[in-house]
Amino acid sequence: MSSSDEDEVIKDKKSLGTSIPTCRTPLHVVGVQPETPVAWSKNGMYLTFVSGNYSILIVKKIENKRGQQTVLNFQIAATLEGHTKPVSSLIFHPTRPILISGGFEGIFIWDLENSTLKQRISPDNYQNAHEGTVECFEFLQDGKCLITGSADSTLKIWDMRGERVVCIETINAHKTAILVLSFCPSNSLLASSGRDSVIKLWNVTKLLKYFGNQEGDKKNDKSGVTVVQDRIIEGHRGDIVTLSWQQDGIYLWSGARDNQAMKWNINTRLQEETIKRHKGDVKKVVLVKGGAVILTASADGYIKSWEIQAKQNTDEENVQEESNINGFEDQIENEELKKLLSNTKDVKKLLRKEDVNNATILNKCKAHEEGIFTMAPCPVAPLIVTTSRYNSVRIWGIGNGFKMNLIHEFVGHHGSINDIEIAEEGEGGNERNSIFTCSLDYTIHQYDVLTMSRMLKIDLGCSVNTISVPPEKNILYAGGTNYNIHGFALNETSVESENTNLCMRREVVRFIGHGGRIIFCAVSPNGNMMASASSDFKLITWKLKNKWRPTICNRGQLDKHKGIDFYLEQPSKFQITQDQYLVPEIVKPKKKYEAHEGIVQQVVFDRTGGYMISTGNDHKMIIWKVKEKSGSISILAEYPDAHDGAISGACWCTDTVNAKQFATCSWDRTVKIWNFDTRSKKITAIKTLEYHLDKVNDIDVSADQSFLFSCSSDFTVRCYELTKPYNCVAVYSVLREGPLNCIRVGTDSFVTGSENGLIRIWPSYIEQYYDMFKDEIGEFEKKKLALQQLEEDHQKKNN
Structure with a gap:
């Protein structure tokens, strides 16, 4: 970062000495406090328990008629924020709209009625x-x-x-x-x-x-x-x-x-x-x-x-x-x-x-x-x-x-959240959104955003670092520490088999070729190819198909099946009925690339599928030309020392006729905005954003390309305008409850995953959610103000 850039940050009066809208309350939290208490309201309509960040969730029971059947559903009706340590006990008042919680x-x-704290009683x-x-x-x-x-x-x-x-x-x-x-x-x-x-x-x-005694008063009660x-x-x-x-x-x-x-x-x-x-x-x-x-x-x-x-009761006559x-x-x-x-x-x-x-x-x-x-x-x-x-x-x-x-x-997860995918469906505000998450706890979950219920659980058998769901949402690709990428069928359109129902939510394809743990994988917008990044310093491209052809066989056939030695170690993992086993289709790499001199951290396709960025812990970023039909890529431009630390994330931002704007984030605590000229193949730095106090782990851009979001180990998310001077317009804080690892932005909200396993859904900084933000001066702004004051005091002494 040049001295002129530093001066520009310090002199930016719009973010110095002024308050920044800050949100501390997510729309929803996915995760449950270990050993949470639980309570029902007297009328059985409400249930309460404690979430992983010690907020209290009020869940409403909803009954829907489907023909002759009554279908029960449960939706989060309110979130009560106030506890910062584990809650031990909960109880609804039998006649009044009051909840009592207790703990440390x-x-x-x-x-x-107002979802507010009336009274707190402590020493x-x-x-x-x-x-x-x-x-x-x-x-x-x-x-x-x-x-x-x-x-x-x-x-x-x-x-x-x-x-x-x-x-x-x-x-x-x-x-x-x-x-x-x-x-x-x-x-x-x-x-x-x-x-x-x-x-x-x-x-x-x-x-x-x-x-x-309604008129009872202890002062007058002599007994x-x-x-x-x-x-x-x-x-x-x-x-x-x-x-x-x-x-x-x-x-x-x-x-x-x-x-x-x-x-x-x-x-x-x-x-x-x-x-x-x-x-x-x-x-x-x-x-x-x-x-x-x-x-x-x-x-x-x-x-x-x-x-x-039953026993005859002889102790009491009047029972x-x-x-x-x-x-x-x-x-x-x-x-x-x-x-x-x-x-x-x-x-x-x-x-x-x-x-x-x-x-x-x-x-x-x-x-x-x-x-x-x-x-x-x-x-x-x-x-x-x-x-x-x-x-x-x-x-x-x-x-x-x-x-x-x-x-x-x-x-919720009980291990660090490593990656998130958002699946938005429907139109006109009637969409039923879901999110996919993966974790160090070996599992992949799918959650219904409205009810916060888990719709899907997949156990990969190893720590899961990355997931990717194509636009058709018919298959989920996941990679982790076992060096392979696994594809799981989400609906019948992804499988070509006589018994497609037996393949649902099971592994139907496996990609073999990396020599290290899978760090990240991404599917192109058209769904024709996939790129993966690994700790083996390699970037691999793979050709994808519309339908995969797993093999369904009995145990005898499984023993004779070629090329599946790793299945025989745990045959029960692939058993689908008493005598049937599902053998995924095996896919080999289309091509391997060794352009990075360290672990490849991330690969990101642009919206057209014609370009791709790769980043690594070698501080280098590379822009690739993508040939989706052939499944190959070629280097267009490299930037060897783009950051002073590992480049942990990248995303494409806005497009003009002959240029593409993108952003990167790094463990050097910065976010950088870049311009790539598609004619001259030249990368130019536009702005360095130094707002975080710890390493920046991931970034993403809003669907309308108006805002950029970054999440950090300093327990905050920052929201920036994607127009000059790229001001930080909002801050989201999790009160030091787990560093934030990953972020994905949806239509009017975004999702973060943290190191302590919590998933939070936050409101975007848009008009309908303005009442959730309070004007505060954040830690970064306070630090800058203190430095500015020291400089002013030093100048006064010298004068």
Whole structure:
């Protein structure tokens, strides 16, 4: 960068000393907090969980009629921004549009009508706040009273009746962290438990009386608000994480980290039932039909349903009818579920039985491979939501025989995002957009942008560095650390086979020829050729076809198939039926090029398919002439030292009659605008943009070629005008939640992928989204202002 360029940057008054519109809230976030809590609203219409950046997502259940069937869908209705650390607990207010969240940062009270934070309670701003992580909540008296349990071993009682939530009592309840609370209206007992493996029962009769008095005022209540310890139950040998009352108030179920679920008679304090058939912590126990059937969820990943043999109750004469479902309330309208719950004996006949004391297993489902963190039933419908120990939320329908049917899932990557593709379909604003992402976690995902649900998952078996989807969207090409490029069929138009249905979402073609990991691959606009970049210092071109011809054969034929030795190492990976295997078509390179003296970082076709840019860590960029019919390329121009660091990205910008403008970004923290004269074959530098504080990892241009976007390891995206003087007009910040690796720009939004696995969809800087931006002076601008002030002070001293 020349001194004149530096002076131009420093003297650019439009970006110095003035505020720049800054957006800190994405439109959507794809990714789930590991071990996220989850909660349903009382009417079963809303579900909430925590995303990977600790924002709280409110999901709305939508029912659509398709003929005689009701199809459920779930869409993100609101995002609540405020937490910056993991959230431990969530609960909807039973009668008001309020959500309570808790965690390391204290208690947050959210106004759901405006999606705003009403009140935050933490040691920093409230004298009687919990001094440890808030782990659990329970409402009493229709939400007038909130009880919280914390890692500080205390219970706190909060008055919810006013505009501000007020603590009215603190109870030193346990010796260690309190993890779970459960209230039983039948006996006015509150159960609490946690890391001390002890269940404590608290009589809250006087508390209920206090909150039952609408005019109640603690100052005038001479008896005080007290919670009295009633009894203690012991028996588990691990942290107790779930408690569920039977409606009669005589029996209490518990689940713990000793892999057991236990049923307690609270009058005798004796254990009357034990389920030991899980191989991990019992995370949740849900009672169905008043305890005649229970569902258990475990860290071993399984949900199991059990029929509990009834016992004659001699402890209480006046026992209420056990017709309610703990979690599935009286107002269930689904006749199929009513029938299901009233015929557990018929279910028992149909399924394999396995007796455990007085419990018989009815069904089991592997809900999460990585283990279940928690489970919550919908109050009014046969739905269960589960969350994993890592980063997924799944919604299940309960069918006949308590069979679990996956309806919807929210899931993110748990490795760095390396590449993104946007697939936009439809016209007139009715498009159903989706995005494809790939990661170091070996997987490729496709997400529906509207619902944030995962539509497709492909496991490549190695870290995936790059993906490319042609305009027809009929095949997905992916490359990674196994040196090959794999093509997966997305629809039947990409395959020529007698059994095209067997080929869908499977590998139908493989490109073999690189001697190093695949860094990037790109398909030409017409879809006739592909170029790939690799760590073997080579750039390869490949001829593409409209239809690929994989081979479907049995195991005997597979063993004799020529040229597929690598398939025989893992034959099960290519198995499609019990005796059928899919052998992808093998493609060899059209031509190899060794024009770079280092790793080839990126290859980019222009919109016409006539030109291509390649960049590398040798600081060089090359412009190629593309001959799409023959699948070959030739060098038009080279620029050996285009940047002072590895050139991580490139994109074509605007075109004139005899020139093409393009941009590059680099680990030297800069973005550069270039002009390529198509007649003289000369590359000229136009502008160097020094706005980032760390390496720039990727760039892309808007569809109308008005704006250029760059993403960086400094946790920001910068948006620039593509007209002189190329000002930075907007900044997007992720609050230091993972460096940003890649970016792709759509029609009115763009997508970023980060090193921590989060995918964010951001609003473009256009009029419809202006209210999402606030004028701020960013870190770069502050740094420049400080330098400018130092120069001025130095000049004053010299004068």
